[in-house]
Amino acid sequence: MIEQSKIRNFCIVAHIDHGKSTLADRIIEKTGTLTSREMQAQVLDNMELERERGITIKAQTVRIVYKAKDGEEYIFNLIDTPGHVDFNYEVSRSLAACEGAILIVDAAQGIEAQTLANCYLALDHDLEILPVINKIDLPSAEPDRVKAEIEDVIGLDTENAPLISAKMGLNIEDVLEQIVQQIPAPSGELNAPFKALIFDSIYDAYKGVIVFCRVFDGRVKKGTRMRMIATGAEADVVEVGTFGAGQFIPCEELTAGMVGYITASIKNVRDTRVGDTITDADNPCDEALPGYKKVNPMVYCGMYPADGSKYPDLRDALEKLQLNDASLQYEPETSIALGFGFRCGFLGLLHLEIIQERLEREYNLDIVTTAPSVIYKVYKTNGEVIEITNPSNLPDPSEIDHMEEPIVSAEIMVTTEFVGPIMTLCQERRGVYLGMEYIETTRALLKYDLPLNEIIYDFFDALKSRSRGYASFDYELKGYEPSTLVKLDILINKEEVDALSFIVHSETAYERGRKMCEKLKTEIPRHMFEIPIQAAIGSKVIARETVKAMRKDVLAKCYGGDISRKKKLLEKQKEGKKRMRQVGNVEIPQQAFMSVLKLDEE
Amino acid sequence: MKMQNNPEGLGIYVHIPFCVRKCNYCDFLSFTAAKETKEAYFDALKREMDSYCGAGHQKPRTIYFGGGTPSSVEPEYIEDILCHMKKCFSIDIWKQLEVTLEVNPKTVDSKKWKQYKQMGINRISMGLQSTHEEELKLLGRIHDYDDFLESFYEAREAGFDNISVDVMAALPGQSLEKYKETLERVVLLQPEHISSYSLIVEEGTPFEKLYGEGAPKEHMLPDEELDRKMYQLTQKLLKDHGYHRYEISNYAKPGRESKHNSSYWERIPYIGLGLGASSFFDGKRYQNTSDMKQYLKHSQDRNIRVVEEEVIGRKEAMEEFMFLGLRKTKGVLKSDFKHFFGTEMENIYGTVLKSLSAQQVLIEEEDVVRLSEYGLDVSNMVLSHFLLEEER
Numbered sequence: 001m002i003e004q005s006k007i008r009n010f011c012i013v014a015h016i017d018h019g020k021s022t023l024a025d026r027i028i029e030k031t032g033t034l035t036s037r038e039m040q041a042q043v044l045d046n047m048e049l050e051r052e053r054g055i056t057i058k059a060q061t062v063r064i065v066y067k068a069k070d071g072e073e074y075i076f077n078l079i080d081t082p083g084h085v086d087f088n089y090e091v092s093r094s095l096a097a098c099e100g101a102i103l104i105v106d107a108a109q110g111i112e113a114q115t116l117a118n119c120y121l122a123l124d125h126d127l128e129i130l131p132v133i134n135k136i137d138l139p140s141a142e143p144d145r146v147k148a149e150i151e152d153v154i155g156l157d158t159e160n161a162p163l164i165s166a167k168m169g170l171n172i173e174d175v176l177e178q179i180v181q182q183i184p185a186p187s188g189e190l191n192a193p194f195k196a197l198i199f200d201s202i203y204d205a206y207k208g209v210i211v212f213c214r215v216f217d218g219r220v221k222k223g224t225r226m227r228m229i230a231t232g233a234e235a236d237v238v239e240v241g242t243f244g245a246g247q248f249i250p251c252e253e254l255t256a257g258m259v260g261y262i263t264a265s266i267k268n269v270r271d272t273r274v275g276d277t278i279t280d281a282d283n284p285c286d287e288a289l290p291g292y293k294k295v296n297p298m299v300y301c302g303m304y305p306a307d308g309s310k311y312p313d314l315r316d317a318l319e320k321l322q323l324n325d326a327s328l329q330y331e332p333e334t335s336i337a338l339g340f341g342f343r344c345g346f347l348g349l350l351h352l353e354i355i356q357e358r359l360e361r362e363y364n365l366d367i368v369t370t371a372p373s374v375i376y377k378v379y380k381t382n383g384e385v386i387e388i389t390n391p392s393n394l395p396d397p398s399e400i401d402h403m404e405e406p407i408v409s410a411e412i413m414v415t416t417e418f419v420g421p422i423m424t425l426c427q428e429r430r431g432v433y434l435g436m437e438y439i440e441t442t443r444a445l446l447k448y449d450l451p452l453n454e455i456i457y458d459f460f461d462a463l464k465s466r467s468r469g470y471a472s473f474d475y476e477l478k479g480y481e482p483s484t485l486v487k488l489d490i491l492i493n494k495e496e497v498d499a500l501s502f503i504v505h506s507e508t509a510y511e512r513g514r515k516m517c518e519k520l521k522t523e524i525p526r527h528m529f530e531i532p533i534q535a536a537i538g539s540k541v542i543a544r545e546t547v548k549a550m551r552k553d554v555l556a557k558c559y560g561g562d563i564s565r566k567k568k569l570l571e572k573q574k575e576g577k578k579r580m581r582q583v584g585n586v587e588i589p590q591q592a593f594m595s596v597l598k599l600d601e602e
Numbered sequence: 603m604k605m606q607n608n609p610e611g612l613g614i615y616v617h618i619p620f621c622v623r624k625c626n627y628c629d630f631l632s633f634t635a636a637k638e639t640k641e642a643y644f645d646a647l648k649r650e651m652d653s654y655c656g657a658g659h660q661k662p663r664t665i666y667f668g669g670g671t672p673s674s675v676e677p678e679y680i681e682d683i684l685c686h687m688k689k690c691f692s693i694d695i696w697k698q699l700e701v702t703l704e705v706n707p708k709t710v711d712s713k714k715w716k717q718y719k720q721m722g723i724n725r726i727s728m729g730l731q732s733t734h735e736e737e738l739k740l741l742g743r744i745h746d747y748d749d750f751l752e753s754f755y756e757a758r759e760a761g762f763d764n765i766s767v768d769v770m771a772a773l774p775g776q777s778l779e780k781y782k783e784t785l786e787r788v789v790l791l792q793p794e795h796i797s798s799y800s801l802i803v804e805e806g807t808p809f810e811k812l813y814g815e816g817a818p819k820e821h822m823l824p825d826e827e828l829d830r831k832m833y834q835l836t837q838k839l840l841k842d843h844g845y846h847r848y849e850i851s852n853y854a855k856p857g858r859e860s861k862h863n864s865s866y867w868e869r870i871p872y873i874g875l876g877l878g879a880s881s882f883f884d885g886k887r888y889q890n891t892s893d894m895k896q897y898l899k900h901s902q903d904r905n906i907r908v909v910e911e912e913v914i915g916r917k918e919a920m921e922e923f924m925f926l927g928l929r930k931t932k933g934v935l936k937s938d939f940k941h942f943f944g945t946e947m948e949n950i951y952g953t954v955l956k957s958l959s960a961q962q963v964l965i966e967e968e969d970v971v972r973l974s975e976y977g978l979d980v981s982n983m984v985l986s987h988f989l990l991e992e993e994r
Contacts, residue, residue, distance in 0.1 A: 564910070570925060574987075577986070
């Protein structure tokens with residue numbers, strides 16, 4: 001059995017791109033868990049997609065044995081957390097599994113919005129925070145300034161903060177030693193009833209669900225009847241073990257203070273919700289660990305197979321993805337324009353994009369997505385309250401008393417020279433200004449309340465482009481507020497295209513309608529007839545564009561030598577049509593359905 | 603089952619790839635060549651022809667010398683080919699055949715015209731393109747308008763009573779007025795046939811570098827609107843002077859339609875002889891090599907000479923019946939379709955016909971299916987609907 005005093009459970013928190021995964025890799029390498037030859041860059045980011053985008057999507061965990069300068073061997077459990085606001089809840093559960101956190105700050109960029117958000121999150125969980133200044137090899141590195149910033153803004157002592165370059169492998173030893181010295185050892189009750197926190201779970205085709213957990217009290221081994229307190233699911237433990245780098249290592253038992261995995265022939269990750277507490281069904285603990293909540297999707301969109309006959313394939317793929325991702329929701333829906341598909345719910349836009357990319361890459365599906373929507377609350381005149389995730393389902397305006405939309409509290413960190421443009425952007429997006437704090441003299445933290453539906457489209461892109469990439473952004477759901485919202489319909493050749501409808505604030509409806517029509521005009525090819533494109537609220541048309549009729553498309557010469565060439569030309573033309581959706585007489589290219597996402601591109 | 607709808611005869615096309623100089627817009631196989639090459643080429647042509655001798659084929663109905671500029675070579679070469687053809691294809695009555703020669707002004711004189719007449723050529727296709735010197739220069743033609751007039755009168759004098767004149771519309775910088783002038787001057791001469799083509803900027807031509815997509819002078823090309831006005835003008839002006847449009851770009855006095863070219867749209871088999879020439883013969887479409895060296899050496903050997911080949915099955919034949927036949931203003935007959943394919947046109951194309959009729963690009967009148975005037979303007983888009991899904 002492993003003594004708790006020799007265990008260190010910690011995670012690494014940082015703003016995106018400040019070097020979280022790189023440091024994790026160096027730690028693994030330095031402790032000899034893997035030789036550098038075995039190291040593939042960024043071991044913990046397993047998915048191809050994660051490596052490509054440089055972000056962590058799923059929490060990853062690795063167990064490391066470190067021989068410290070005091071001659072003792074220590075067990076490090078490093079829990080790598082997702083690095084995006086969409087996955088904030090997962091981050092908080094990972095933090096809850098630890099006693100300490102390494103806070104990485106980029107020596108050139110200093111504190112960013114997510115540095116603060118994640119650091120406060122870690123402080124909320126009473127973690128010991130170990131600041132580390134990374135990227136000191138950069139010519140623009142200013143470690144002293146950044147240290148001062150951390151002391152001023154967060155109030156952490158940085159005197160002993162290691163100055164490292166994770167990329168170059170510089171001063172990694174300092175970090176390891178500090179983990180041993182600064183981060184407290186776990187202090188669970190070995191003889192108390194079994195109590196563990198689920199911080200992640202994955203589905204494996206052979207083993208079923210593999211639960212990642214941190215044991216707080218007691219012990220668990222093969223044969224234990226385990227119970228998930230919140231979901232009430234029970235199962236007999238089949239195997240327990242710890243995490244090697246990229247592999248599972250079975251062991252006899254998991255005891256208080258340890259981080260490991262449990263398998264128990266569970267079929268679905270929905271039974272093993274992140275944040276839930278596991279106990280021994282035959283000898284249960286008194287109360288669950290605090291902080292569990294069921295995470296609900298915030299952003300919805302329709303997903304349709306580009307090729308209608310692939311509907312069953314899409315259903316199977318979503319089913320498989322959901323096995324691994326309890327926060328992904330989907331249910332069948334039909335669209336007149338797009339046929340059979342699914343209304344899918346996501347934690348945020350990044351989550352949506354990731355799922356879409358995985359469907360396309362891992363399942364080889366061509367997907368058409370509709371404009372994302374948030375959940376609107378509709379208070380009907382008959383007293384009924386309904387939640388709308390698909391604009392097409394909005395009741396007739398005469399039945400609506402009023403509507404509410406979700407609002408988020410946002411924090412935007414930006415260098416002072418861009419405060420003006422960013423404030424303008426937030427105002428354009430119906431933001432309510434709450435205040436501004438200066439962090440040093442050159443940077444400011446802007447606080448706004450923003451409607452979620454204004455930031456799910458292209459807010460992040462707009463933010464980056466108006467601050468030359470310097471602004472960083474973090475938000476959390478605040479609640480619902482009444483709002484004057486309208487449904488904007490798009491009519492193509494006088495026919496309403498359901499998949500293009502969206503809900504929008506009445507004040508921005510005109511502008512959005514106009515932009516949408518302009519955009520669609522460029523997306524829809526010319527036909528043999530004129531095509532009016534209209535944006536309408538109810539029966540009132542608020543914007544109109546016209547795709548002119550094709551005037552000429554003819555091969556002047558077609559003699560003996562031209563016939564085969566002519567046929568190829570016609571085939572090409574026909575092939576192009578296959579990638580279109582037929583609405584009435586009009587063929588609409590699939591990307592047109594996504595064009596609502598990019599209305600602000602100049 | 604072979605799907606050949608060849609009610610009558612066979613077409614023979616002979617490609618003469620030689621020119622005095624290549625025009626700026628031309629993407630046909632043509633070049634200037636030394637005497638030895640020409641001699642070798644005509645030898646090779648005869649050897650290729652021999653490879654068809656004795657094959658069970660229909661009697662030739664039309665012969666067409668195209669190029670290049672067939673009139674740029676000595677008439678003796680042409681005569682030699684015709685003589686050889688007579689033997690090879692057992693042609694006895696010359697008179698009923700349509701024998702066309704493409705001629706460019708400034709490559710002929712009265713002596714040549716007499717020779718052509720004597721050897722049995724009975725139809726002339728003259729490349730004029732424009733009556734304006736600056737447009738001719740732009741196109742890179744070697745002749746001016748006067749050269750054309752001289753050639754035209756000489757041809758008439760030699761007794762040619764079936765002459766076609768080619769003109770071009772939608773030239774860079776061309777105004778509607780200038781084009782109209784060209785047409786007006788041409789109709790004054792009363793040729794039997796007029797072809798008017800919108801300029802196509804072809805890949806690999808000097809014109810592509812100037813007027814192609816994204817090229818510096820692309821904006822000089824008339825826009826679609828003007829292009830269509832030119833076509834409409836062509837139709838009206840020529841109609842007023844007794845020419846009817848019988849195909850997208852072709853106009854003729856009654857009974858003077860090109861039989862040879864019509865056979866392409868009616869799917870009558872043809873043998874293409876010469877460098878890069880295409881054939882539709884024996885249920886296949888195939889093309890000769892474009893490599894002169896290879897052709898000269900192996901013209902008699904089909905296996906080496908033919909570089910591309912497609913078997914025309916029932917599906918392909920149906921597609922062609924529609925997309926070629928509908929180029930003709932008189933369209934296609936449902937009864938013909940049934941006769942050739944043993945099934946009603948509606949069984950194959952019912953939905954397509956209905957939807958295209960609804961869009962007013964296609965007109966159905968009892969047995970006849972034809973494109974509307976607008977349907978002709980956007981014929982690529984319309985005709986693409988007649989391609990069928992791959993049969994499983």
